Amino acid sequence: MTSPSTFNMRQGTVRQPASFAGIGLHTGRHTQVTVMPAPAGQGIRFRRTDKGGKGAELQADWRHCVDFPRCTMMQAPGGAKFQTIEHLMAALFALEIDNATVLMDGQEVPIMDGSAAPLVEAIAAAGRAEQDAPRQFRKIERALTVTDNRISLSVEPADRFIIDYTLELPYWGTQHWAGEVTPESFRRDICYARTYGILSVIWPALILGKLRLIPLVRGASLGNALLMYKDRVLNKGGLKSPDEFLRHRIIDLVGDLALGGGPLIGKVTAFCSNHKHNRALLRAIEAEKTAELRAS
Numbered sequence: 614m615t616s617p618s619t620f621n622m623r624q625g626t627v628r629q630p631a632s633f634a635g636i637g638l639h640t641g642r643h644t645q646v647t648v649m650p651a652p653a654g655q656g657i658r659f660r661r662t663d664k665g666g667k668g669a670e671l672q673a674d675w676r677h678c679v680d681f682p683r684c685t686m687m688q689a690p691g692g693a694k695f696q697t698i699e700h701l702m703a704a705l706f707a708l709e710i711d712n713a714t715v716l717m718d719g720q721e722v723p724i725m726d727g728s729a730a731p732l733v734e735a736i737a738a739a740g741r742a743e744q745d746a747p748r749q750f751r752k753i754e755r756a757l758t759v760t761d762n763r764i765s766l767s768v769e770p771a772d773r774f775i776i777d778y779t780l781e782l783p784y785w786g787t788q789h790w791a792g793e794v795t796p797e798s799f800r801r802d803i804c805y806a807r808t809y810g811i812l813s814v815i816w817p818a819l820i821l822g823k824l825r826l827i828p829l830v831r832g833a834s835l836g837n838a839l840l841m842y843k844d845r846v847l848n849k850g851g852l853k854s855p856d857e858f859l860r861h862r863i864i865d866l867v868g869d870l871a872l873g874g875g876p877l878i879g880k881v882t883a884f885c886s887n888h889k890h891n892r893a894l895l896r897a898i899e900a901e902k903t904a905e906l907r908a909s
């Protein structure tokens with residue numbers, strides 16, 4: 614089996630442009646994003662349309678990523694950035710959009726409510742147009758692991774896309790989710806989960822109403838991020854599910870893995886991995902493929 618029947622077998626793009634707008638979690642700046650149709654074989658491309666972005670254009674690819682805390686960011690050779698792209702990449706995965714040009718009039722993809730659900734809705738409303746080309750699935754042929762102290766992330770061959778994620782959080786203990794990730798299960802079980810922050814550092818600033826002074830989370834608010842203080846969340850209405858933090862990590866993982874190309878077919882086992890480890894795994898998969906090509 615080269616690909617599971619739970620995926621469309623033909624490539625797809627958006628039927629019409631899909632737009633959404635809002636502020637970025639990290640920059641606090643307002644940005645409009647428009648996902649445009651693109652030809653088969655193009656993949657996902659990001660383009661800056663604002664003056665400051667100097668028309669920069671980049672293929673969605675982990676090789677263009679630069680290290681930045683708590684989000685996934687690509688940087689063009691001229692310096693223009695595409696920040697917090699992971700939830701959008703996950704939403705494109707969920708709607709099986711292989712080809713699109715993503716126009717941004719600012720640096721950071723809006724955080725919306727902190728989850729991938731509003732992005733999924735916007736793109737779903739535009740619809741999917743099937744294209745006359747087979748999808749390129751990435752089948753994992755060999756087991757690989759990246760570790761970083763206690764953190765680990767590994768892949769192994771499987772005939773489906775399976776994620777097994779374990780998250781440990783102070784005050785909250787261990788949370789675990791395992792299952793097959795299909796476009797449908799992602800939309801139903803995962804995409805609603807909101808991003809979160811632990812308030813041991815930013816709590817005093819929140820009380821003082823000075824959250825905007827913190828450079829890493831200038832746009833954060835109780836409307837777009839779960840804010841944890843010890844064993845509580847401060848958001849009205851609380852959690853959407855007891856393991857919402859964990860499910861959000863799965864959004865990030867799915868979005869980051871999408872920076873390696875078409876849908877991945879294999880089992881991914883994660884223990885507390887974050888964006889840095891997700892990219893390290895993609896690098897390891899690439900190195901394995903290169904080594905195999907050399908050997909053959």
Ligand SMILES: [Zn+2]
Pocket residue numbers: 699700808861864865
């Ligand atoms: Zn996230």
